[in-house]
Amino acid sequence: MSAQGARPVLMERFRSVLPVTAATPMLTLGEGATPLVRAPRLGASIGASDLWLKVEGANPTGSFKDRGMVVAVAKALESGARAVVCASTGNTSASAAAYAAAAGIEAVVLLPAGKIAAGKLLQAFAAGAKVISIRGNFDDALEIVRELGAGGGGVEIVNSINPHRIAGQATAAHEIVADLGDAPDVLALPVGNAGNISAYWRGFTDAVAAGAATKRPRMVGLQAAGAAPLVNGAPVSNPETVATAIRIGKPASWDTAIAARDESGGLIDSVTDAEILRAQEEIIRLGGIFVEPACAAPIAGLRNLIASGRVDGSGRIVAVMTGFGLKDPETASRLIGEIREADATLAGVRTALGW
Numbered sequence: 585m586s587a588q589g590a591r592p593v594l595m596e597r598f599r600s601v602l603p604v605t606a607a608t609p610m611l612t613l614g615e616g617a618t619p620l621v622r623a624p625r626l627g628a629s630i631g632a633s634d635l636w637l638k639v640e641g642a643n644p645t646g647s648f649k650d651r652g653m654v655v656a657v658a659k660a661l662e663s664g665a666r667a668v669v670c671a672s673t674g675n676t677s678a679s680a681a682a683y684a685a686a687a688g689i690e691a692v693v694l695l696p697a698g699k700i701a702a703g704k705l706l707q708a709f710a711a712g713a714k715v716i717s718i719r720g721n722f723d724d725a726l727e728i729v730r731e732l733g734a735g736g737g738g739v740e741i742v743n744s745i746n747p748h749r750i751a752g753q754a755t756a757a758h759e760i761v762a763d764l765g766d767a768p769d770v771l772a773l774p775v776g777n778a779g780n781i782s783a784y785w786r787g788f789t790d791a792v793a794a795g796a797a798t799k800r801p802r803m804v805g806l807q808a809a810g811a812a813p814l815v816n817g818a819p820v821s822n823p824e825t826v827a828t829a830i831r832i833g834k835p836a837s838w839d840t841a842i843a844a845r846d847e848s849g850g851l852i853d854s855v856t857d858a859e860i861l862r863a864q865e866e867i868i869r870l871g872g873i874f875v876e877p878a879c880a881a882p883i884a885g886l887r888n889l890i891a892s893g894r895v896d897g898s899g900r901i902v903a904v905m906t907g908f909g910l911k912d913p914e915t916a917s918r919l920i921g922e923i924r925e926a927d928a929t930l931a932g933v934r935t936a937l938g939w
């Protein structure tokens with residue numbers, strides 16, 4: 585039970601589609617039930633007449649990772665684990681650190697050196713995680729985590745190779761179906777390690793099987809051009825992009841992501857860093873939602889795909905805004921404008937405004 589009033593607890597609300605048993609601790613930090621907001625001005629700028637944003641940055645640690653992390657950490661607790669461990673481009677580590685803190689177990693996070701956005705790194709430290717900086721990239725870190733976890737000893741891997749993570753993340757698809765009354769025509773999202781696209785596809789598939797939705801959306805995944813293994817059809821050994829969250833060259837959920845693409849009649853495309861930065865600015869300036877760079881990939885991609893006719897701009901489109909804008913203040917600092925100084929008088933403010 586919770587003392588959060590009307591706010592649903594994710595593991596209770598979605599109990600029927602989660603691996604929750606009578607022995608599973610009902611851990612919660614208030615994850616899920618995130619806003620689905622219409623974005624007409626942003627939609628108009630990319631040629632989409634019915635565009636919605638699923639605001640996953642509204643989760644407790646500021647990203648969609650909390651949906652799966654609450655389940656993974658609860659199951660780790662249930663199995664008597666003493667520590668959780670993950671590789672991360674930042675958000676998974678922030679989420680693991682927070683849920684481990686609440687659960688009273690240790691969190692160990694392996695991060696690619698120098699490539700973690702400041703907000704995310706701060707979150708991991710603030711929650712008391714043990715932070716290891718790997719002289720390599722995310723893919724190298726995940727390889728080591730697999731070996732660490734294989735050793736047993738009460739150490740649970742909480743990357744998305746842990747099936748409880750995917751089960752939890754699938755709840756976002758159920759929320760979208762509940763809010764819209766059916767699945768949208770298109771679901772667009774950023775793709776890195778490819779767990780989330782796999783989770784959404786599973787969620788929509790389950791929603792149809794349960795009779796909650798009549799159809800499944802086309803899945804439209806977007807990668808950064810410098811880290812686009814699924815678009816190229818081959819791993820990328822030195823992935824590079826301003827969207828550090830999706831700086832991944834060898835996605836763990838490769839096969840399920842390709843299956844989601846193909847079964848849905850969808851596509852996985854890439855966008856340049858310049859397109860990502862432009863779209864990040866538009867999402868806040870035209871939509872009012874401040875997101876980290878990775879979330880701009882689906883908006884930048886949709887613009888290209890609608891323009892080229894590969895996506896129908898008249899359909900109902902949901903784009904997933906996976907993480908909050910203040911996670912990466914350094915990249916966003918280009919948006920800071922000129923500060924207008926003024927005397928502390930009405931006249932002074934009017935002068936500064938030019939009114």
Ligand code: F0G
Pocket residue numbers: 647649671672673674675676677744774775776777778779780781829830876878879906907
């Ligand atoms: N968006 C954000 C903000 C992310 O942090 C991630 C992944 C993705 C999209 C891509 O999701 O990996 O399921 O395809 N972040 C991971 C991390 C890798 O370590 O935080 P995916």
